[in-house]
Amino acid sequence: MVSLALIGFGNRAGKYASCLDGMAHIAAIVEPSDERRTYAIATCGFAPARCFSRFEDLLSSDIKVDAVIIASPDKTHYAYARECIRRGWPVLLEKPIASDPAECIELADLSARAGVPVTVCFELRYHPYFIKLKELVGTSGLGRLRSVNWTIDVGLNRMMHSFVRGMWGREKDCGPIALSKLCHDVDLLLWMLPGEPAEWHLKGERKFFRAENAPEGAAPRCLDCPLEKRCKYSAVDLYLRRREWIRNFIPLPGESVDEMLLRILRESDFGRCVFFSDNDVNDTQTITMTYPDGLKASIRMQCVRRNGSRKARFVFEEGEIDAGATAITVLRKDAAPEVYDFSGIVGSPLHAGADREMVREFVESVRTGKSTRSGISGALKSHIICTA
Template identity: 25%
Template sequence: MKSENVKPITAIVLGAGSRGREAYGVYAEQNPDCINMIAVAEPDDIKRKLFQKSHNISDELAFETWEELLEQGKIADVAFITMGDHMHYKPAMKAMDLGYDLLLEKPIAPTLKECQNLEKKAIEKNCLVQIGHVLRFAPFWKKVKTIIESGRIGDVIHYEHSENVSYWHFGHSFVRGLYKNRETSNPIILAKCCHDLDLMTWYLGKPFEVKSTGSLSFYRPESAPKDSPKRCTDGCPHAETCPWYAPRFYMTGEEMLRIGTETHSRLIRLGTKILMNNRWLGKIIRLFVPAAKTLVNWDRWPVTQMTSDTSPTGKMKALKEGPFGLCIFKCGNDVVDHQVSTFEFDNGVTGVLIMHGMAEHEGRELRIFGTKGTLR
């Protein structure tokens, strides 16, 4: 139970995108007795104003750049660094110089040197730096940790972890999206698998030898049908059969809704199937439940990474003009679409991490082999 004498933490947010606004921002809205977000820096006018409205932030504390916000000095307890992966380093260093504790979104930074400098700065300034490795706090992964430490499966001998990225998620984020190029974001082992790497080291410790190999085999121009246009919106003859046809994905949110067919609840599975086969029902439901407007016009992630104007007109404009409307095989991406990494630890334990972008269903698979049993 929260003590009435404990004041909520105050925070500034540098980056009001999918993490800053739609993850941590939503948490703050739902838990105002724990945290208040009092200032924001975000270059996108629409995103910044949405964040202001959600958290009652005045124009005087809303800025286009992180530099402008940090020029105000230390005005809160914590700084949330939720900008692009390659943009973490400078604002994090500056914020610590001002005395802020940090919530630093993962991955920490794209280079080892920057990570080391951030660690040194945190020690020098006595700042608490919490990295956004949120799976450590998820009940399932905490339970795995408890089982390993209890000795129920004996001494761990081998660890297998598979990051099965669904075809639509991989296409959105790592072929068309923000993480498709190593130079402008990170290698995919950091951009997508940093959670998995964190879990492995949390369970097993630090490896002394790592080997990794991968390649870009499928999401490339050579895989495109010969008669496919540059953009999905240019009259693609494969629109009905292509799983990555952009207008269907972003306009209807079909793949998002399909997640409901994979839940443990029979009622939700049944309702989702009925809705997907009768999309007109969404218009009726919306009349009685205004929040259900998303069933008619999908306006959440991943659409919010494509455009701030989530109206049908705004989305179609983004598809015709931006990278998310490109043919999935013609996006100029260069990160690998499958990768295998092997690890050897000081205690003789071996580990394997597999990542690929071809899964039908999104999810991680885990097998841990011990001297007394197997956890899977």
């Protein structure tokens, strides 16, 4: 059986661990947080002697590792991936490959030269909806593709939790939002459309989540704010009252959920006012890619709606493909719309099973040497574009 090491045992790694289904076993984890290591030992049954706080301790141990899943914070990916490639360990690497394009290129080169495969976690390539959309775009019979308009609404709660108060709010920690969020969207388009864009253009700004937009009298922390009860950005409402986005918070020993949430609201960045959060990543962003035949594909990100969604319109010479939040519709002249309904699976766990399929393919590739559908060489271009 394939022996895996997991680096960074947080949200994503926990999901990948739940997808192994007996195909592989976790020989070791590397996780610097004491709370998370305790959690991994207590709830996932990992042997304490195999839970390391430092990567170097794994390297100097005699634990046999066949492959590694890297799901630690963005800025750590490059150094971990480089060392894994050097040791001949195939890697399932969370996106982004790295935040610096030169580092992305270096890792892709190292992987190719050493013959050590790196699969980038672009799980949406494994999602039934996007697999169907790619197939329809490639075989539509609607003539030349004239334009693509792709919109992504990050969703207000995700925006506040991840990109304002959370881990992807500051460029120094994670690179620009064009990379940390939109690399999925750019990758999907590059994967679906034939050829490669000849030019790309990025434009974005931090329009809304800025101190000067704070309402008069707002306090730095939601717990102390006189406006909290009627504020739609309230962290007290999001975490304490609605109990949303709390899955990744871990209680201290003996702490109740309410006590944990109050501690987080009082002490961590998750309790800060969205207008005073030291965030600096854009909250609106567009990316336009122009193909050699003149085709323009544009991606527009916004964060104004409560629920997130991706939508796209592909306009061909003789019809359109409308990719909605839960269904894809093909519109042909003189024909009834063809509708492909995904409402039963969109929003279901593990990206509608895509995470599981990606992990399965990765483990299989480690066993058999077959390549995966999301190898680093194919994932590189999105990173070059998103960091431009």
